[in-house]
Amino acid sequence: MKLVAVTSCPTGIAHSQMAAENLLQAGERLGHDIDVEVQGAMGTQDELASDAIAEADAVIITSDTSVSRDRFDGKLVLKGTVKDGVNNAEAVVQKAVELAEAGKTGSVTFGSGDDGEDADVGADDSSDDADAAESDEPVRRGGDPEKGLFARLKKLFS
Known part of the structure; x- marks a missing residue:
């Protein structure tokens, strides 16, 4: 399946880079093609x-x-x-793959502990840590050091 993603945080130096890296690695592990754009105070990297x-x-x-969604009209x-x-x-x-395979379109909010379908995408709810603590699956962090946050920061500042 083909996915695109945008990560963005106010500074765009650490968290958006980590999110981008983790989304890329998750897509790769699950066998999906994913392109990720990073937006932050320093501009846009890897623009879609x-x-x-x-x-x-x-x-x-x-x-x-705020991320402009105009270019994603008609997409899930x-x-x-x-x-x-x-x-x-x-x-x-x-979740993206599941909804896309089901033929869903429009906007869905995730991470707030509910199923999020037909929810307002402008909502800024944070994840419920209790749900993550109850999961039997370990949370995987990190990855290939050549593609990781520190490699990107080194490239950015060199």
Whole structure:
């Protein structure tokens, strides 16, 4: 399945980068093609191409700031917080795939503890840590050091 994602936080240096990395790794682990755009105070990195958006089955937005959704008209758009992208990237990707396979369209909010269907994507609810604590699956963090946050920061500041 083809997915696109946008991560954004007010500074755009750490959390949005971590969310982007985790979404990329989760998509790869689950066998899906995913492109991720990072927005922050320093501008946009890896901006999504219009072709990638057109081919996408679903759009994931993990953001603590306002992200324009005009270019995603007609697509399934899942909206959550950066925390969702950092801590629950695999669940976010799975939810996007599940809804896309079911033929859903429109906007869905996730990460607030409810199913989020037909919810207002502008809502800025944070994840319920109690739900994560009850899960039997371990939360996977980190990944390939060549693609990780520190590698990106090193590249950014060198």
